Amino acid sequence: MEYVFTLKYQLPDENQAHEQVVEHLFEAGCDDATIGVGQPGRIALAFRREAPDAWSAIYTALRDVKQAIASARLVEAGPDFVGLTDVAELAGVTRQNMRKLMLAHASRFPLPVHEGNPSVWHLADVLAWLTNRGDYAISADLIDMAKAAKQVNLAKEAREIEPRFNRQLTSLVS
Incomplete structure (x- = not known):
């Protein structure tokens, strides 16, 4: 099954040479993504990835980007x-x-x-x-991809919560 999604990243200062970043991404397996480099310090990858399910598609893409640019920070996964x-x-x-x-x-x-x-x-x-x-x-595929993107974004935000606050807030925000 082919899944369509976007990953947006912030690049560290040392990775500002976009041609080199694109080459690293291609070598790491992101050859199924259209890469946008329009904003300084940012990169967006619009994927069309074959995978057995939405989670596998987005997970392998995240892994491939991390392999290519270890210091890149995920801004957002979409559609979310x-x-x-x-x-x-x-x-x-x-x-x-x-x-x-x-x-x-x-x-x-x-x-x-x-x-x-x-x-x-x-x-x-x-x-x-x-x-x-x-x-x-x-489309069931769109629903599955939206769920996967939401989980990635929630996990990204949750890792920034201080453990003490996380315990205290869990019972209050549901």
């Missing part, structure tokens, strides 16, 4: 963080329709990761909610 417009596009409806759904089902609609203008959700949460409604044909 989305606004209503993104979800509407993936679900095949208008943004206005998504907004109406969100407002009509406010107590059951997934909680945003960030509430504001714009609000941001984990794609996996919204796709699961839409799928449970039964009205939307969402």
Whole structure:
């Protein structure tokens, strides 16, 4: 099965020669990624990776990037963080329709990761909610990849929590 996802990284100062970074990535097995180097100190890899499941696809890509650029720091895995417009596009409806759904089902609609203008959700949460409604044909591969990307991003953030706070917060945030 082919899985489509993106990994974004921050590069250390010593890895600013993009041609060399691209070469290392290719040698490490990232030849199935389109590499973007438009922002200084950052690199984005848009993968189309063959794997038995979404988790294997994203895990092997993370491993390959780490092998190529050991000091690169993961910024974000995607598809994960989305606004209503993104979800509407993936679900095949208008943004206005998504907004109406969100407002009509406010107590059951997934909680945003960030509430504001714009609000941001984990794609996996919204796709699961839409799928449970039964009205939307969402690709199982997309749902699996969104779940895998969400887990990577949550793990990345969780490693930064001080253990003492983690124990104290666990019971309060559920």
